[in-house]
Amino acid sequence: MSAPTTTAPPKTYDQDEAFKASLEYFKGDDLAARVWVNKYALKDSEGNIYELTPNDMHRRIAKEIARIEKRYPNPMSENEVFDLIKDFKYIVPQGSPMAGIGNPYQIASLSNCFVIGNDGNSDSYGGVMKIDQEQVQLMKRRGGVGHDLSHIRPKGSAVKNSALTSTGIVPFMERYSNSTREVAQDGRRGALMLSVSINHPDSEDFINAKMEQGKVTGANVSVRIDDEFMRAVKDNKNYVQKYPIFSENPKITREIEANKLWKKIIHNAWKSAEPGILFWDTIINESVPDCYADLGYKTVSTNPCGEIPLCPYDSCRLLAINLYSYVENPFTDKASFNFDLFKKHIAAAQRIMDDIIDLELEKIDKIIEKIDADPEGLEIKGVERNLWINIQKKAKEGRRTGIGITAEGDMLAALGIKYGSDKGIDFSTEIHKTIALEAYRASVYAAKERGAFGIFDSEREKNNPFVLRLKDADEKLYYEMQEYGRRNIALLTIAPTGTTSLMTQTTSGIEPVFLPVYKRRRKVNPNDKDSRIDFVDEVGDSWEEYVVFHHRFKEWMKIKGHDIDRSYTQVELDELVKASPYYQATSNDVDWLSKVRMQGAVQKWVDHSISVTINLPNDATEELVGQLYLEAWQAGCKGVTVYRDGSRSGVLLSNEDKKEEQETASHSPFPTTRPEVLTADVVRFQNNKDKWIAFIGLIDDRPYEIFTGFSDDEDGILIPRWVNDGLIIKNRNEDGTSRYDFQYENKRGYKTTIEGLSHKFNPEYWNYAKLISSTLRHGMSIEKVVDLINSLQLDSESINTWKNGVARALKRYVADGTLAQKQKCSNCGSSNLMYQEGCLTCQDCGSSKCG
Template identity: 85%
Template sequence: MQIETPPKNKTVYSQDEAFAASVEYFKGDDLAARVWVNKYALKDSDGNIYEKTPDDMHRRIAKEIARIEQRYSNPLTEDEIFDAIKDFKYIVPQGSPMAGIGNPYQIASLSNCFVIGNDGDSDSYGGIMKIDQEQVQLMKRRGGVGHDLSHIRPKGSPVKNSALTSTGIVPFMERYSNSTREVAQDGRRGALMLSVSINHPDSEDFIDAKMEQGKVTGANVSVRMDNAFMQAVKDGKNYTQKYPIFSDNPKYSKEIEAEKLWKKIVHNAWKSAEPGILFWDTIINESVPDCYADLGYKTVSTNPCGEIPLCPYDSCRLLAINLFSYVEYPFTKKASFNFDLFKKHIGIAQRIMDDIIDLELEKVDAIIEKIDADPQSEEIKAVERNLWKNIQTKANEGRRTGIGITAEGDMLAALGIKYGSSEGIDFSVEIHKTVALEAYRASVYAAKERGAFKIFDSEREKNNPFILRLKDADEKLYYDMLEYGRRNIALLTIAPTGTTSLMTQTTSGIEPVFLPVYKRRRKVNPNDKNVRVDFVDEVGDSWEEYVVFHHRFKQWMEANGIATGKNYSQEELNKIVKKSPYYKATSNDVDWMSKVRMQGAVQKWVDHSISVTINLPNDASEELVGKLYLEAWQAGCKGVTVYRDGSRSGVLISNEEKKAEENETLTAFPTKRPEILEADVVRFQNSKDKWIAFIGLIDGKPYEIFTGFADDEDGILIPRWVNEGVIIKNRNEDGSSRYDFQYKNKRGYKTTIEGLSHKFNPEFWNYAKLISSTLRHGMPIEKAVELINSLQLDTESINTWKNGVARALKRYVADGTEARKQKCENCNSTSLIYQEGCLTCKDCGSSKCG
């Protein structure tokens, strides 16, 4: 193993220098430049930046991959690798590989996602706590995590401890969700997927868990649907749930109306975009790794976005191929797709992916070495060390890769093909079939040169539907695989490309364009010469509106002689869009059933899964959501997510309804404080200090909030497992006397901390009373957050407190709520909404928490 050491005498660039150079690199695209500098430029823990433009990063990556290539015959050179990855044009390592390859300043994995789990008696408290710790250990190294809860005993089951009966799945959902939120650092949230089988007796509780405001906000949730349940829904029949799930001799079973539970799933997805659905029998039956289920490769859950189903302790690294770059003469009548170059680059991409596994194994070695060198006791380090040893084993044994694509929407537009049309679906299928055949061919050639993955057995795979599809398409490839084996257990995915697509300046993943053209605002000085003021906001600031074109739409305009520097009216823009190949091909335009059928057709050539969202307008019916889910199952999709515009906060309301709702809110709370309030306890880190917030609730809405330091000699000392089910009592109704805090301990007895108000810094307490009074008189939570953020406070400590109060309250803001008076730090847009306590930009998709 080569231990990376920080380079000596390297040039250090300031943030401004790197940003200016990157803006020039991205031809004026300040959003792409900001994303690259903030997320991917090489920097140390002190913030020193060692790369000026992405060219430096791509050279760093090429150098490391070339080092691995030297271990094998017929190695690629550094320049060959650099030419394939430079300018984000052809091959694009995603996320963790881009940031971590050749990075000597961090000890972190190169994997984008992991799944964890237990064998045997995994629903014991010990097993559940072990998963909680493993999840945190992975997230602190920036990995997304998934795990399944189907092994946990249903609510009310007998247990041999003091509780006598099991609490069921939901409390553990909240535990894992809270852990995800706690591990977030510097505004970056952890990513978690929780899944459960529809066969589990608690699945209905699981499906409902996120419908209560503020609950399970740190996780995505998906239900594993089996074919028997889907058929029961289609036929209007009953369905039997069991524990253990699918057991021939279950300890517990119950018969349910399949259609009734189905309607609840559909309703919740219509209202809140969750739960997502995983068609589990399709996933398992199609899965090549599940041919080795008895050897530890049984798929149990997926990564947070659902595109990589995994067995426990397996991981995956992602890479995208930029489809747009293979269109020659784009947006013209001569446009064509260069399949020869495409096939060549797929082979190189698969080879690079295999090299990245070797680099990952070096990173895991370094992580284990660090754990061994840490001063904690062996007992404390055991879970973390065993976790990484298990991950090391799976990566070394199966060598799983995750080759995907981006820019599918732009590729089709550049060829003059409408996204979602029959022609578009057929061409996309041809593209993904080519990816599958060439990636598997490269893996077979790599097996010939480097050796097959350790447990390869063609006999196990001979009846796998995906492998048989490859055989039908290319018999020579199939028989070569029988002779030489395959280097990698599974190879393909289609992931969301997020920030990657900002740097490729294309549409994301398999998705169509979101909008080909939109308007933004920038603040201007009305006294400057030649300035145009289009809008004056409520505080008197002047703004100029300007048009932003999607990069490839702008390229279409240039190819067709349409000026891009003109300030068009909306009517003129509409006419221009109507002439383009993007017309009626945006995420909101594409026929929903066509998109589902396209996903099912493409899925036949993707051995893992596809992350794709079906976007629906706000007025879409629950019936339509149900039809889309059924169509997705029948089309052969492995999973599906439906997002109805504005659904995160329920149905959007008209101005008249909103006024009525606000008036109702203003009179909903009693201004005379009840003697006893139920409360939530929120824990978080703020400026590296541990903080705690007590949030008094009425009807689940914040009525008061008190925040301060936690768990030290100057703070509030309460058990870390106390997060909910508590009360705050006050002796005087006006709050002039002390407040007491009371909770039930693990044995059910009440424990009281008297004089809670005296435990806080008096300045914190007085400001908290002020904020609480605005809540008690009905100020909407998002406006209370705005008020808190606008406070001009003198000392650093009180400003830190202010940030903590705002952070604690944000989790109660309804998803989809617009954030006024705030701008996106990436693109300067004012189109910000709250999503699970985070501010998300509707224009560029960036998110900031905390």
């Protein structure tokens, strides 16, 4: 009788071992290595790591895909799958599939995103709480969630409970937002999308909800805009809001000026990058799943990044194809795109995606088994169980997939095509048309072998614009789809691919390169040797800055014979960028209208949607934002988000800010809201042995605020002596507290930022400076402010020295010819004292005092 065999426990690694090995794998890219180890390496709840490098992960995924493949005819082998996904070169499962496939240590879904919702217009507290619980249950399984609030009755509506009237949408936004922030996801924070229809009477409250500090911080918000509203905007007409929305017999109607609400949307987006816009009629009309709306596939909202519109309880798994890897001879005159290999891999990617649905169904079975085994009664766990039963039904019946791309910006650069140019738009459109045709062809082929999705009906789809586009491009594919059906109800998307692109070491999604060369900071510890200090932050920590090259820019440098290891001056770096295909093709360089048109052209070949952000400079106008939105609608985009540089950090107002704002409005000629950016003068002065510096924020050349403290010593602030002016920028720290940064331009024309003026100086000086700034903002005349400063009774000698310096600095801004109040000439005793160039001059005896 043979002895029983024993299985050795799997080998484990500690964090340092895995990081060291993956750092070597990523060729020294510490950011990519840390992302992989922290987010995707197989680990258990005790922190044991079971994979040493990403190729261990790729082998894990390949084994599971090959296991599913064996269920069907002509299966791919494990090695075939591994060769497609290894090294992040061609096909890259994203996020949840990467972390969850073959993972026995977590009971989690493989879906990246979900949408939930109640049937009909249920807005009872029971319905609200059900959605809240479902949201939490999904987030604990690693999913991002979206849901729509258009079913909630407007503020002030009659209700039959003790409240008598409804509180409206905003309180529920806060509830769902708070729930998101409470759920941990292995170092990630849950992601939530809240949407509402522009047709809802509370849509303006929804649009404004995030404009106050601390409100709805756990959710992205988007407003669903219909074509009728857009036409009303374009024609400057009124628009009728209803509840229930779009009802033929509404309980509530409200006629509004469309342009007034449109300008509010634009202003808020300009100021805070939200709300995003969803062009809802375009989404519904183009949606293939909405051909089955009466069977439960009516789209109601999107996932948190907006690239997957979904019906309630449907979900989607994401996968990206690395476009850069299909460029042969990149960055040379012989560069070309290998369309034959690309088409072959698209078909394989769609097949892998369908396999992942089977793996997801296995995961859902395990989740339901776990719920059933839990000791709680059905009254506690019933909502969770029904949630997963509903998700299981949609996954099994519709088999939705989400094939996308990454490295679009690098692909174009490697081919020598400028991102955003007409040639670039045409080539990108051809790429996405190819993906659409080959993915749908693969889905039809899979239907022959594996069967069509459960409710496929070619008659329902015959007038769908997307399906008709496929027909025009490839009639043979269309008629085969009519004959055999399709394996998947919808197939395509373009997601942001944030951490995925870190590991592919490429540009993200459809976006251009952010910067081909940038600076990164490394914290300098007191005992570090051979390090230099380039930057000191607001809490006094020291940092060394070093140049980082975008990986594919570095590849261009190598191909062109540039030394990637030597140290370059800023001027030399600028010349390198100028000579590269990335020149004037960064996210801040690309013509914004061209990017919108590109999105509209590509969207024609993506059956879900596209996650893309239009990056604008800080000085972009609200009019430009409105123009971009209108162009996006006309170009056929399904959604659009704009981000104006610095807008998100500068928008939020604390309650203290709002109070000051209200008081200032009634007394001051200054703007009621502190502008995000002020021009500033730098004034240096010395009293006795103390050297001081003042940063004076100006509006119309008049002092609006002041920051002062010691200069040029270890406790103060250090800037070059030649800097006499710059900008004061209001920002927010991560904890929500405000700070004021000073930015100046060096002699080479590059900007340097000193963070946190309010934290650089002695707190006592800062408190007095706040007092003085408050009086300035309320419009008190400079000479009266100077008198106020001079009248302060201060015990400390150094504070008195500071007081004298501040008064001297502000006197510079007193208009010449202004009479001094309640002061006499120390030489002749005359009260006829007048300011001349900041100095008090006696008009009787001519003596001058500048102290």
